[in-house]
Amino acid sequence: AQSVTQLDSQVPVFEEAPVELRCNYSSSVSVYLFWYVQYPNQGLQLLLKYLSGSTLVKGINGFEAEFNKSQTSFHLRKPSVHISDTAEYFCAVSFSGGSNYKLTFGKGTLLTVNP
């Protein structure tokens, strides 16, 4: 079955610390991978995406993610977080193998950055 798992529902960190938000998926077909961020009282915003090519993808606000096909993972990282990074982060996968309009989202990880 096709699924998306975000292993941590909440991740508290201190400002300027590194952070990794984990995402794993289950699929027998090729996938496209995305991370979206939702700031308080705002809509979802695309952080970064992997469609093909280099497995290390850089996004906005200093975030990056690495696609690991053998481990079926797409973990999100940032070397030094800011208070303003406090938000909910969603991993999303398109299992459509090309007709990639339908995204399956994980349950989200709430990142809280403390001073």
Add this chain to the structure above:
Amino acid sequence: GAGVSQTPSNKVTEKGKYVELRCDPISGHTALYWYRQSLGQGPEFLIYFQGTGAADDSGLPNDRFFAVRPEGSVSTLKIQRTERGDSAVYLCASSWSNTGELFFGEGSRLTVL
């Protein structure tokens, strides 16, 4: 406007009533999507339009839910005989092409009492 606009932002209704939620996508975006986000969950796909037609409505939970996009721009999600379990945030998104880069609105929060 520049982004995806959804109205109303909040809707409180009584069980059994009919509701309509509106989405105004980014100008020129041909694809439009509806998702539903329940508390503590990620968004769940409901329906996808390419132009005026519903290309995929497999996520609609039952026949009480219906969506239209008559002129290929604004879309309306319609829910008949609302139930308490329909309470959620309904998200609309649009895109230029099938790359998964969806632009989301802020959502319509529906509360069914």
